[in-house]
Amino acid sequence: MSTPSGTGPAKIRLRHLQDAKERGRPFAMLTAYDQFSARVFEEAGIEVLLVGDSVGTTVLGHESTTATTHQDMLTFTGAVARSVSRPLIVADLAFGSYQVSVEEAVRHGVDLIRAGAEMVKLEGGSAIAPQVRALVAAGIPVMGHLGFTPQSVNSLSGHRVQGRDTHAADRLAEEALALQEAGASAVVLELIPAHVAERITEVLHVPTIGIGAGPACDGQVLVWQDMAGLSGFHGRFVKTFADLRSDLRRAAEAYRGEVETRAYPTAEHSFE
Known part of the structure; x- marks a missing residue:
């Protein structure tokens, strides 16, 4: 991921993540919502910055990411995009901004790209495959998100590990393949057993990014306030690297x- 001497580090593109997967080199992703954290993470060599809808719970004081609005996402995506040049910037489509229709998904995806995102992330599997296809057809790269999906916290009865039994694990693998077939360029796997994440990582040719999904994923992501010991959250899958x-x-x-x-x-x- 380097350029000839004197030209500085290369801008991270989707092809770099794909190359990392093919070479078996894990890459790091962190959330970022403001200029200061984004610049520090760029300096630290973090390759992917996720402007997550988690901004609703980590910055805005909401109890759930379902309260995060599309305007919130535009505001914080712009703040990060204006602050860094090297990391790949991924932005979440907010709850309600893509579920209603394909047209709504594309319209809101376009808004995020205009705000500075280089890729959008949305939750769900085969049910949102039409939205994924439409976004990709519009020239908007897509990152999927399976397992525990925070926007569905109410229907999932809280923060629970997904895919524990054989049927559920098989279903997750099928959903991951459906996202890939629809055109997703990467898939986040959240709160699923490590062996299930390893299986999905092996069958997909696009990168997987784990959060509470074990060490076999192609990349890893954490909410930065958890990683740095600011939030006080100490979930099993979180390692705090500072206080x-x-x-x-x-x-x-x-x-x-x-x-x-x-x-x-x-x-x-x-x-x-």
Whole structure:
């Protein structure tokens, strides 16, 4: 994924993810919703940034991603897209923006591309294959999403692992193949047994990206606030690589303390 010396790192494209799968080289994806996190992740070499509808729960304070609107997605996608140049930018189609009709899916997909996304993600299998086909026909790359699908949290009776029994596992594999046949260029697999994700990864020729789906997927994704220890969420599938929540609290406490004791600001921070 490099370019000739002096030209800088290559822009990440879909072909790079496909090449990574074929070479057996795992790649990393993180959510991003603002310029600061996006730029840091670009500097860290994260190859794919997902502007997820999880922004509703991680930033906007909603209890479910179903509350995230299409306008929310446009706002945060634009913020990320304007801030970075190298990572591939994927944006979620919000709940209700693609289920009603193929035309609605394409219209909202076009909006996200105009906002700066380079690929859109939507949840579901064969039921949304017509939407996938229409988006791809319109020149919009698509990432699928199977297993636990957060927009369907109510019908799935909460955050539960999917595909545990043989029939359910077979169904997931069939749905993944249906997405691929419809033109999806990658598929997220969320909260499914590791052996099921490995099986799906082996049968698909497009990359799989796991979240709570074991180590065999071609790539991995986490919500960045979980990964960095800011959200306080410690699900089994999450590894926290920092403790930003504690660091930020200590910084805020130190700031408050210095303000209260007039230790800050000093002459150093003042103007004549």
